[in-house]
Amino acid sequence: MAVTIYDIAEQAGVSSSTVARALSGDYKGQRKKSRERAHSIQQIAQEMGYRPNARARALSEGRTRDVALLYTDDAWLFEGVNNQVVQCLVTELRKYDHFLTLVPIDEEGDWEDIVLNGRVDGCLSFQPLAGAIRNELQRFNVPCVMLGDDSDEELSQVVVDDFGGAYAAVLHLTSLGHKRLGMFVHKSVKPHCSIGHRQRGFEEAVRQKGLVPQFWHSSEEEIVDALLQPLSRPTGLLCYSDLESTLIVHSMWKYGINIPNELSVIGFNDLFSTKHMTPPLTTVAFDAHQIGVFAADILLSQIHNRDLPRRSEIIKTKLLVRSSTAMARAWKLATTV
Amino acid sequence: MAVTIYDIAEQAGVSSSTVARALSGDYKGQRKKSRERAHSIQQIAQEMGYRPNARARALSEGRTRDVALLYTDDAWLFEGVNNQVVQCLVTELRKYDHFLTLVPIDEEGDWEDIVLNGRVDGCLSFQPLAGAIRNELQRFNVPCVMLGDDSDEELSQVVVDDFGGAYAAVLHLTSLGHKRLGMFVHKSVKPHCSIGHRQRGFEEAVRQKGLVPQFWHSSEEEIVDALLQPLSRPTGLLCYSDLESTLIVHSMWKYGINIPNELSVIGFNDLFSTKHMTPPLTTVAFDAHQIGVFAADILLSQIHNRDLPRRSEIIKTKLLVRSSTAMARAWKLATTV
DNA sequence: CTGAAAGCGCTAACAT
DNA sequence: ATGTTAGCGCTTTCAG
Numbered sequence: 001m002a003v004t005i006y007d008i009a010e011q012a013g014v015s016s017s018t019v020a021r022a023l024s025g026d027y028k029g030q031r032k033k034s035r036e037r038a039h040s041i042q043q044i045a046q047e048m049g050y051r052p053n054a055r056a057r058a059l060s061e062g063r064t065r066d067v068a069l070l071y072t073d074d075a076w077l078f079e080g081v082n083n084q085v086v087q088c089l090v091t092e093l094r095k096y097d098h099f100l101t102l103v104p105i106d107e108e109g110d111w112e113d114i115v116l117n118g119r120v121d122g123c124l125s126f127q128p129l130a131g132a133i134r135n136e137l138q139r140f141n142v143p144c145v146m147l148g149d150d151s152d153e154e155l156s157q158v159v160v161d162d163f164g165g166a167y168a169a170v171l172h173l174t175s176l177g178h179k180r181l182g183m184f185v186h187k188s189v190k191p192h193c194s195i196g197h198r199q200r201g202f203e204e205a206v207r208q209k210g211l212v213p214q215f216w217h218s219s220e221e222e223i224v225d226a227l228l229q230p231l232s233r234p235t236g237l238l239c240y241s242d243l244e245s246t247l248i249v250h251s252m253w254k255y256g257i258n259i260p261n262e263l264s265v266i267g268f269n270d271l272f273s274t275k276h277m278t279p280p281l282t283t284v285a286f287d288a289h290q291i292g293v294f295a296a297d298i299l300l301s302q303i304h305n306r307d308l309p310r311r312s313e314i315i316k317t318k319l320l321v322r323s324s325t326a327m328a329r330a331w332k333l334a335t336t337v
Numbered sequence: 338m339a340v341t342i343y344d345i346a347e348q349a350g351v352s353s354s355t356v357a358r359a360l361s362g363d364y365k366g367q368r369k370k371s372r373e374r375a376h377s378i379q380q381i382a383q384e385m386g387y388r389p390n391a392r393a394r395a396l397s398e399g400r401t402r403d404v405a406l407l408y409t410d411d412a413w414l415f416e417g418v419n420n421q422v423v424q425c426l427v428t429e430l431r432k433y434d435h436f437l438t439l440v441p442i443d444e445e446g447d448w449e450d451i452v453l454n455g456r457v458d459g460c461l462s463f464q465p466l467a468g469a470i471r472n473e474l475q476r477f478n479v480p481c482v483m484l485g486d487d488s489d490e491e492l493s494q495v496v497v498d499d500f501g502g503a504y505a506a507v508l509h510l511t512s513l514g515h516k517r518l519g520m521f522v523h524k525s526v527k528p529h530c531s532i533g534h535r536q537r538g539f540e541e542a543v544r545q546k547g548l549v550p551q552f553w554h555s556s557e558e559e560i561v562d563a564l565l566q567p568l569s570r571p572t573g574l575l576c577y578s579d580l581e582s583t584l585i586v587h588s589m590w591k592y593g594i595n596i597p598n599e600l601s602v603i604g605f606n607d608l609f610s611t612k613h614m615t616p617p618l619t620t621v622a623f624d625a626h627q628i629g630v631f632a633a634d635i636l637l638s639q640i641h642n643r644d645l646p647r648r649s650e651i652i653k654t655k656l657l658v659r660s661s662t663a664m665a666r667a668w669k670l671a672t673t674v
Numbered sequence: 675c676t677g678a679a680a681g682c683g684c685t686a687a688c689a690t
Numbered sequence: 691a692t693g694t695t696a697g698c699g700c701t702t703t704c705a706g
Contacts, residue, residue, distance in 0.1 A: 002455070002477075004699055015677045020701065037675095051449070051477075054456035055401060056699035058392040059682050066403075066438065078420040087414065090439045094447070099456075101403065101438040102427045110431070112388070118339070119391040119436075140339075140388075253590070254615070278591070341683055352693045357685070374691095393683030396698050 003050040011048065012041050019045070023052070067093060067299060068103040068115060068123040070133075073190070076126045077102070080241060081269050081288040085147060088292025089124065096300050100124075105133060116140050122303045124295055128152060143302035145295050150193055156302065156311045158294040162194045165284035165317030166201030166238060169266045172282070172319055173236035174209045177328035178264060181206050182214040182234030184223045186244050195240060198268065202238055224251045227263065235263060235328050242267040245281050249324070260326035270320060279323035286317045340387040348385065349378050356382070360389070404430060404636060405440040405452060405460040407470075410527070413463045414439070417578060418606050418625040422484060425629025426461065433637050437461075442470060453477050459640045461632055465489060480639035482632050487530055487649075493639065495631040495650045499531045502621040502654030503538030503575060506603045509619070509656055510573035511546050514665035515601060518543050519551040519571030521560045523581050532577060535605065539575055561588045564600065572600060572665050579604040582618055586661070597663035607657060616660035623654045 005023070009016040014037070022041035058064045069086065071077050077086065090100045101120060105111035111133055115123060122143035128151045129137070129144070137144050138154075146157040166183070173181055183202045185195055199215060206213035214234055216223045227233050227248075239245040245267035252259055259265055259279060270285035294313040302308050342360070346353040351374070359378035395401045406423065408414050414423065427437045438457060442448035448470055452460060459480035465488045466474070466481070474481050475491075483494040503520070510518055520539045522532055536552060543550035551571055553560045564570050564585075576582040582604035589596055596602055596616060607622035631650040639645050 002699095006699080016700085017678080017702085018676060021676085024701090051454045053396075053699050054454040055392070055395040055399070056682095057701080059390075059396045059684090059698085060700045060702085062392070062682070064392060077424065078415045083415040083420065086439075090441055094441060099438050099440065099451075101436050102423075103436065104427055104431060114436075117388045117391040250615075278587075339683095343683080353684085354686085354694080355692060358692085361685090390683050393698095394685080396682085396700090397684045397686085399698070 002053065003045075003048045004053070005050075008041065008045050008048060008050060012037075012044050014041065023050075062118075063121045063303070064119060065098045066101055066120045067098055067303075068101050068120040070103050070105050070111070070115070070123050070125040070127075070129065072105055072107075072127055072130070076190075080243070080271060081291075082126060082148075084288040085126075085291045085295075088289045089296055092292050092296035093300070096296070098296075098300065105130075112136065115142060122299045124299060125149070141306055143299055143306065145299045145302070147291060147295055148192075148194065150312075154310060156298045158291050158298070158313045158315065160194065160286050160291070160315045161317050162197035163201035163204075165268065165286065165319070166198040167205040168317065168319045169238045169268075169284050170202055170205035170209070172321065172325065173238070173264060173266070174205075174211070176236070176264065176325060178234075178236035179211060179328065180214070180232070180234045181211060181236045181238070182216065182223075182226070183238045183240070184244050184248065185215075185217045185240035186247065187217060187219050189217075189240060198238075198240060220247050220251065223248070224255075227252070227257070228255060233263075236266075236325070237263060238266045239268060241269050242271040242281065242283060245283070245324070246277065249277065249281070260324050261329060264325035264328070266319075266325060277324075282322045282325040283320050284317050285320045286315050290315050339390065340382075340385045341390070342387075345378065345382050345385060345387055349374075349381050351378065360387075399455075400458045400640070401456060402435045403438055403457045404435055404640075405438050405457040407440050407442050407448070407452070407460050407462040407464075407466065409442055409444075409464055409467070413527075417580070417608060418628075419463060419485075421625040422463075422628045422632075425626045426633055429629050429633035430637070433633070435633075435637065442467075449473065452479060459636045461636060462486070478643055480636055480643065482636045482639070484628060484632055485529075485531065491647060493635045493648045495628050495635070495652065497531065497623050497628070497652045498654050499534035500538035500541075502605065502623065502656070503535040504542040505654065505656045506575045506605075506621050507539055507542035507546070509658065509662065510575070510601060510603070511542075511548070513573070513601065513662060515571075515573035516548060516665065517551070517569070517571045518548060518573045518575070519553065519560075519563070520575045520577070521581050521585065522552075522554045522577035523584070524554060524556050526554075526577060535575075535577060557584050557588065560585070561592070564589070564594070565592060570600075573603075573662070574600060575603045575605075577605060579606050579608040579618065579620060582620070582661070583614065586614065586618075597661050598666060601662035601665070603656075603662060614661075619659045619662040620657050621654050622657045623652050627652050 005016045005019040009019045019041055022038035023045060076082060093100055103114055116136055124145050124147055126147045128149055144155050146152055146155050148159055150157055150159045203213040245265050248265055249259055252263055257263055267281045267283035270283045298311050342353045342356040346356045356378055359375040360382060413419060430437055440451055453473055461482050461484055463484045465486055481492050483489055483492050485496055487494055487496045540550040582602050585602055586596055589600055594600055604618045604620035607620045635648050
């Protein structure tokens, strides 16, 4: 049987509440005598191998210090930068003595008994929540922070400046003299608000320069085909993520198209990029870590004070210029395969 | 304020225990009257928006239905096949109404108040646990299952048949006529029992065939250098994981060495392999999903009955022969760069 | 400053 | 079959 405060109380010859206070460090140390007593109680607790019972505390305090990471689709959890976010979330939450629990929410209403029964104090999600879930969370006053999703007007969120990142990428390409600009999103990429934002940032920047944006949300074959057209092919390509860049670089290699001389490629997210690529990829980077830090901060403060207003944080992006982008070379275009 | 069984009891004009029983579906339906009453109680609960309080239940039942995934190193969590395992674990645990909580355990003793305070009913780990932690888990009788790690003689575990997988890979290569066989583990791979097992499986099989195994636990440059030596280079290479295969295939491309004609490459894990590689990689595959299923089953049964003996499950591997391996071509060897 | 006692909401043993 | 009651172990209020 585990040691309780009552066991300690008996051992120390005091009441359980004195033990509770002593252990919670409640004694400001006004009187020497009680300070000593508190100290000795702590000693005894230590000796007896006392561990506060988290379950009892949870019931008593009305909170678990546990936070849910809601997800409906496994893929989102550990894909791309998300796993960095998750790791950071855990670490960050730990600093404030909270934990992260993985909570898959399927349509079957399973989630009701999960999120609404006080098992967690709040939640986080990478994906828009189904209406029913969302409403219940609100009704039960369960704080919720969206991660990289801005589709909810009322929930707090931490999002990346996708628009700005794409915009900056285009400016980099145009400054290198590129006139035919494309953006590629692999068709396997699941719907996500960042796609639209990056696309808009891309297109707006391109148009602002008086150019015509080309956009692919397609298979690899399709874009590769376009990239092989001597006259119409883009010479500067912004990829939705570093996954696409990887594919493109690989494909171009096969077709003997030199990167960056014949095609400038820019990735997004700074993931695999630096690690295993030749040439080192120019990419739109952002600090995924920051997402976790902000999200944890927002959520914990909302748990602490449920009346806090919605808060929205935007993570800045930064273009990392490496070697996959270069000056446009007009004279080469005609001779390309 | 949330609705409790007392509120329902009052509303229904019965005692709280009747409510509790009605809601837990305890009524076998002996008498018609009570069955109806139970039904009406459920109705009322529904109408009042009752949600059982998980915290209260946890205290009362002496368990949280929460399970910890312990880790000391972030990298392990989401790397390679592990994230598949994690996802499967969550899903599997959910089937039995349990949750998975991510618990980073640093050296500072933080873990004590985490695992030993009854916040979780059991735990899982990809990595060997530090002695102190391990002992305390045992002392507090907290069930624990190791994932892909067999370094602990006493804890239950689910491991992959790494030895057999590597062994089979070698047989495949020798059956194709390869005589100079190598195995490559990237130096960045963190120490893990699977390295040794795969190495032993590899070496034993090679020696059994009367050949001399070559083993690299090195940087990419080092192995590539060896692979470029015309006379001594391996013609068949087993990689520790698909990550290494990716690197090798890429490098060989650069040096104009054709795969599989001039070098047969076998990966391990079946991860990226099929997805984004040319040629499709021959690889030692195993069902990562199974790891989660077994682990969840073992853990839950040990939580249910703490006196259950240690259980060890081994996940079978299967060699997926694709296009990165081919017959050894002796005549080509001398002419290779 | 300390102790007694009332919750927290549910489960389960016990009595009816 | 139903109601009563005693925990579960901690926090917190209220007397003293």
